[in-house]
Amino acid sequence: MSIWPKFSSSFFLIIFSGLCLLMAGGCAYFGLVSYPELVQEKKQLLVSGNFDKALRSLESGISSGNCQVLNLMEQGMIRHMQGDYQGSIYSFEQALALISSFEDRAVISARSVASQLLTLPMNDNAIPYYGYPFERVLINTYQAMNYLFLGNLEGARVEVRRADQRQTKELERHNKEVSEYQRWGSSRGIEVNNYAGVQELRDELQTLSGSTMSSFQNAFTYYLSGIIYELNGEYNDAYIDYKKAYQLSPYFTCVRSDLLRLSRKLGFQEEYAEWSSRFQDLLKEEERQWPAGSLSSDAVGTELILFYSQGFICQKEQIKLTLPINNSLVSIALPVYSRKESTASSLLRVQAFDSEARLGTTSEVVNLDTLAIKALEEQLPVIITRQLARIISKAAISRQVENNNLAFVATSLYNILSENADLRNWLMLPNNIQILRRRLSAGRHEFTWRLESRFGQVQSIHKTTVTLQDGDICLVNLRSVDGRLLANVKVLPKA
Numbered sequence: 001m002s003i004w005p006k007f008s009s010s011f012f013l014i015i016f017s018g019l020c021l022l023m024a025g026g027c028a029y030f031g032l033v034s035y036p037e038l039v040q041e042k043k044q045l046l047v048s049g050n051f052d053k054a055l056r057s058l059e060s061g062i063s064s065g066n067c068q069v070l071n072l073m074e075q076g077m078i079r080h081m082q083g084d085y086q087g088s089i090y091s092f093e094q095a096l097a098l099i100s101s102f103e104d105r106a107v108i109s110a111r112s113v114a115s116q117l118l119t120l121p122m123n124d125n126a127i128p129y130y131g132y133p134f135e136r137v138l139i140n141t142y143q144a145m146n147y148l149f150l151g152n153l154e155g156a157r158v159e160v161r162r163a164d165q166r167q168t169k170e171l172e173r174h175n176k177e178v179s180e181y182q183r184w185g186s187s188r189g190i191e192v193n194n195y196a197g198v199q200e201l202r203d204e205l206q207t208l209s210g211s212t213m214s215s216f217q218n219a220f221t222y223y224l225s226g227i228i229y230e231l232n233g234e235y236n237d238a239y240i241d242y243k244k245a246y247q248l249s250p251y252f253t254c255v256r257s258d259l260l261r262l263s264r265k266l267g268f269q270e271e272y273a274e275w276s277s278r279f280q281d282l283l284k285e286e287e288r289q290w291p292a293g294s295l296s297s298d299a300v301g302t303e304l305i306l307f308y309s310q311g312f313i314c315q316k317e318q319i320k321l322t323l324p325i326n327n328s329l330v331s332i333a334l335p336v337y338s339r340k341e342s343t344a345s346s347l348l349r350v351q352a353f354d355s356e357a358r359l360g361t362t363s364e365v366v367n368l369d370t371l372a373i374k375a376l377e378e379q380l381p382v383i384i385t386r387q388l389a390r391i392i393s394k395a396a397i398s399r400q401v402e403n404n405n406l407a408f409v410a411t412s413l414y415n416i417l418s419e420n421a422d423l424r425n426w427l428m429l430p431n432n433i434q435i436l437r438r439r440l441s442a443g444r445h446e447f448t449w450r451l452e453s454r455f456g457q458v459q460s461i462h463k464t465t466v467t468l469q470d471g472d473i474c475l476v477n478l479r480s481v482d483g484r485l486l487a488n489v490k491v492l493p494k495a
Contacts, residue, residue, distance in 0.1 A: 035067070035424040036315040039074070043312060043427070047482040051082050069098045070129045070424060073139065077428035081479050083488035085146040092143045095131075099139075102130050123333070124386060124422035132375040133170035134215040135426045137163055141221045144228060145307070149475055149490045153232050160225040164241075171216040174378065181385045190325065190388055192381045197321050201336065205377035208337060208370070215375035219249035220366040220433050226258065227305065231473065231492070235266060245365070253363040254437050257282055302468040304438045306449075306476040308350045308362045309430035314369045316376070318421040325388060332387040333421040334380075337373045348459060350478060352436055353448040362434035369431055383422075430479065442470045449478060451485050460485035469493065 045054035058075055076091035131139070144159035185192060192198055222245040229238035239262040246255045256279045263272040276283060316335040323330055352359040444467045451460040462485045466474055471494025479486045 034318070034420075035070075036317075036427065039427045042074070042078075046078065046081070047484065049484070051078060054078055066126065066128045067424070068128070069095050069131060070426065072098070073131065073135065073426050074428045076139070076142065077426070080142055080146060081428075081481075081486060083149075083477070085149050089143060089146045092139050092146070096139060096143075099130050099136060102128070123390070123420050124383065125420060125424070127422070129422075129424050131426065132215070132372070132379070133166075133174055134218065134371050134375050135429075136170065137166050137216070137218070137221060138426075138429065140166055141224060144224060145477075148224075148228060148231075149477060149488065151490065151492055153228065156228045157232055160221070160228050163221050164225065167217050167221065171214070174216070178378075178381055181382045185385045185388070188392075190385065192384045192388075195323050197323060198380070198384060201319075201321065201334070202377055202380060205337070205373055205380070209374040209377060210367075210370050212367075212370040212374045215371050215378060217244075217248060218366050218371055219245040219252060219255075222248065223252070223255060223365055223435065226255075230262075235262060238262060239266060239268075249365055251363075252365045252435075253282075254365070254435050257437070301470065302440045302442055302472045302474060304352070304359065304436070304440055304447075304474045304476065306350070306352060306362065306436040306478065308434040308436070308478040308480070309432070310348050310434070310480050311431040311482070312427060313372055313425070313429040313431055315427055316421070316423040316425060318423060323388070325391070330388070330391050332384065332391065333419050334383065334387070335376065335421040335423050337369075337376065347432065347454055348480060349452055349454070350434065350436070351450040351452055352438070353450065354440070355446050359438045360436050362436045364432050364434045367432045368429050372425060440468065440474070442468055442472070445474075447476075449476070449485060449487060451480055451483070459483040462487045464489050466491060 042054045042057055045051075045057065055075060055078055058071055058078075072091050072095035076088045076095065079085075079088035079091060130136070140159050140163035144156045144163065147153075147155035147159060182192070222241045226238040226241040226245060229235070229241065239259075242255050242258045242262065245252065246259060249255070256275070259275045260272065260279060260282060263275055314337055317338055318333055319336050320331050321334055323332065347364070350362045352361070444465065447464045447466065449462045449464070450458055451462075452458055460480065460483055462478070464476075464487060466489060468474055468491065473492040475490040475492060477488040477490075
């Protein structure tokens with residue numbers, strides 16, 4: 001049985017509609033301008049501090065069509081960077097509503113996959129963008145952070161629970177989608193994972209993603225959950241999520257202290273003994289900062305919780321890959337992350353000072369570059385299967401119009417213009433996220449946040465004066481953009 005589909009003569013009229021759709025836009029106008037190129041101007045506006053103009057540019061430029069959700073995600077992050085947490089909540093709520101509507105409609109089955117793969121051949125840029133699974137998890141995570149900085153602990157608690165549920169749901173959805181796509185390909189002799197070029201690409205992505213095992217869970221989401229549960233007095237839930245964060249990011253120093261502190265407070269003697277054995281270097285410091293029986297909500301002293309986000313996440317670029325199919329060699333356009341792009345941001349740290357006293361250095365809880373690279377690697381079989389399905393359909397069209405000059409020209413033009421890789425991702429996300437937690441005394445504090453390279457070179461300095469009462473929690477949200485440090489401070493009074 002031939003894998004080449006047949007099309008009726010009226011089908012070719014649709015080609016012209018396809019060309020019009022490509023020219024109409026979405027996020028990649030006529031396939032000539034990629035999404036990263038469109039967003040670059042907005043990034044430059046942020047670097048210069050012109051947040052309002054960047055937002056207006058997003059609202060007027062790519063506010064509808066296939067990038068509507070992505071546009072809202074970008075707006076939500078810019079408003080979060082500004083400290084406009086209520087505005088950020090509004091943007092993310094709109095994005096989540098559209099995603100929810102999509103999820104309600106998207107039932108993954110053999111029939112639905114076959115229907116997707118036999119529709120009008122275009123490219124993945126023509127598919128509405130609803131975010132990679134890890135990005136959708138991060139929408140809920142940042143939404144929780146927005147509520148936290150507004151002092152709405154219940155709203156924050158709701159969002160971290162949603163983020164936790166989404167992490168499980170997204171993995172199940174992904175596994176089912178990959179399985180159905182592989183089944184469709186196998187029935188047509190297409191075994192994506194057997195192509196040498198595909199395996200080489202996956203190996204390269206695995207190398208770039210390092211020790212990241214999965215994009216569906218991340219330590220930042222779990223650690224933020226732990227903070228919020230702890231502030232709500234749900235210490236067992238906080239301890240559980242701190243343990244999950246540790247499993248995903250064992251070199252994140254803050255969570256080690258939290259495991260020691262909470263296991264001791266909750267009376268988990270065996271676990272406290274285990275953590276004490278693992279983290280012997282932290283014991284004395286923990287005992288000094290957190291006297292026996294104390295928790296962050298106790299009215300003895302105050303606590304500083306500092307979040308630092310660095311730069312921008314890496315962006316995709318396009319490559320061409322040649323694969324054998326049906327006794328022919330075909331070329332497909334694929335999104336990739338290059339080694340140069342994924343390492344473009346040298347790791348910076350924030351040194352925190354209270355007057356002249358050094359409080360400590362931020363510790364990385366998650367690297368979003370490696371998470372994005374892992375997400376692409378996980379999605380690659382689906383992306384390639386869609387590409388090959390389109391090529392099969394386009395080849396069939398070309399065979400049927402060889403004797404019709406007008407149709408042949410239109411089809412050839414359509415094939416050329418429609419073959420572009422989908423380079424979309426949430427580009428306002430930071431490269432990595434770091435955290436510092438310190439116990440403080442009540443009173444007036446003259447904080448200095450010093451952004452430094454790994455060689456100690458100072459990039460930026462920001463100073464803040466805060467007066468704290470017993471039991472207060474001082475939340476600090478820092479973001480560096482091209483060496484410029486943005487800061488927002490919120491004091492949560494003891495409940």
